[in-house]
Amino acid sequence: MKKLVKNNVYWVGKIDWELRKFHGDELSTQRGSTYNSYLIQEEKTVLIDTVWLPFAKEFVENLKTEVDLNSIDYIIVNHGEVDHSGALVELMKQIPNTPIYCTANAVKSLKGQYHQDWNFHIVKTGDSLHIGNGKDLVFVEMAMIHWPDSMATYMTKDNILFSNDAFGQHFANERLFDDLTDQCTLNYEALKYYANIVTPFNAIVKRKLQEIGKLNLPIDIIAPSHGVIWRKNIGMILEKYTQWCDDYQEHQATIIYDTMWNGTKLLAERIAEGLSKADPTLEIKVFNRAHTDENDLIVEVFKSKLIVLGSPTVGNDMIHKMAGFIDLMRGLKFKNKKAAAFGCYGWSGEAVKMMNDALTSAGFEIVSEGLRNLWNPTPEIEEQAIEFGKQLSSTIK
Ligand code: FEO
Helix, strand or coil: CCEEEECCEEECCEEECCCCEECCCCEECCCCEEECCEEEECCCEEEECCCCHHHHHHHHHHHHHHCCHHHCCEEECCCCCHHHHCCHHHHHHHCCCCCEEECHHHHHHHHHHHCCCCCEEECCCCCEEEEECCEEEEEEECCCCCCCCCEEEEECCCCEEEEECCCCCCCCCCCCEHHHCCHHHHHHHHHHHHHHHHHHHHHHHHHHHHHHHHHCCCCCEEEECCCCEECCCHHHHHHHHHHHCCCCCCCEEEEEECCCCCHHHHHHHHHHHHHHHHCCCCEEEEEEHHHCCHHHHHHHHHHCCEEEEECCCECCECCHHHHHHHHHHHHHCCCCCEEEEEEEECCCCCHHHHHHHHHHHCCCEECCCCEEEECCCCHHHHHHHHHHHHHHHHCCC
């Protein structure tokens, strides 16, 4: 069933309550997601984006109950990724000649995925499409936020920015708008989405926000392709994006460890104690990597000035979950963050050096050689770990 967004604009997407992993198994989505498709019924009828492939048939059947498919004048594809374009094949079987407006890169991504030669119309930033009643759709290329093909579509008069992935959240919700939903959950999911998906493109986001700001467009609604629609706290989410894209930090240090027989865990707790003693204003969080969702951990890294990683040495290496987590961080290209490592060992003890090397290659500034401990920590070593925490605190004053 369609839901009213504003005037003649409707949501016709799909709520995916069950989704728990996205991008294969790469991203946790504990609160499900939505795939937002929008139907505009002005003098022209326009469909903006579709839904993920598994829901293609359902989407097209539902759409048929809302509109004669043959009356759709234009389809706008803001982004070719399958979670938004997946229902196109099913839809285009029924209306094969309907023009599709998208970027040149979206033609490549759509052809590459679906091997179809649809009626593509390539648009660039500033191009527009009249849809009647004095309203236009204006296109804004958003290359690398987060695919080369990404773009946003702005609807004049109604002042709606269809932003696609930007400003989205993986947050299944029947309540369509930001002001109707739980604010803490919404803000967390918007942050988790940014930290895990958008972080590598911070510099591009910064330039794009400035570019959009200079256009002085009145924006009454930001309608992303995932999660709820922003209509009340537009200034807040724009300000958040401005902060997040600027190598965001809070006064936080995060300790993430894995442990086999609790020696490295004990060091983690003592290091936290040292950090806290040296700076009671510092937010300190401690997580066992093996017991914590890695995408939630990325949110904590995103907010931190300093991360401290712990792993015992096993098989001349660090524990593989820690190696995988450092690799995940490397892909996100964090900047301006400090790091240190620690861990227990029984004989060879390479893990700390290996973590230092891996963190360096992931773009972190190593602020200490690290803390290594042979066998289980003695009370003296526990004191050393407290001192180690104090020293680390001094690097983020
Ligand atoms: Fe980049 Fe929601 O797809």
